[in-house]
Amino acid sequence: MTASAPEPAQSGIRISSQGEGANSLTLSLANAPEPADEVVEAEGARVYLDPVAATVLEDKSLDAGADDQGSVSFLVTDQPV
Template sequence: MLTLTENAAQAIRDLTATAPEPSQSGIRISSQGEGASSLTLTLATAPEPADAVVEAGGARVYLDPVAATVLDDKALDAGADDQGSVSFLVTEQTA
């Protein structure tokens, strides 16, 4: 199952703090098209019916079935640039 770093959890909490339903809001990672060659990250107010839900540190990530399979053994990290723009990075899980 996908894991979240503390940086990623904080970034997600920051992004969803002003959402209409912050208690259920999170980010959703979904596949584009037929394959797993491209994943998209969007803000979501709730999971879709088939989504897997990852919760860590008060942050929620919703994964569509393809994304859940692709990211099963990965970790999600986050960072910000000098202008404060957040970027997410998928890395290998550490032991």
């Protein structure tokens, strides 16, 4: 997804909160992290989390997959204990 971004070496997926609360998170493509973002890198993927999203997702795992048509889906689950 980020290979065609203007700066693929820095690009990633950004998860951010909507407004003041943690009731709604938004996923978007980003060319680079925002100054307060936490950066998580694993298996060639880079995810930027704003401070609220980082707190909400600190005990979660993010998995991504693509179907035969190229549609990407994401799944957030609890990390195994």
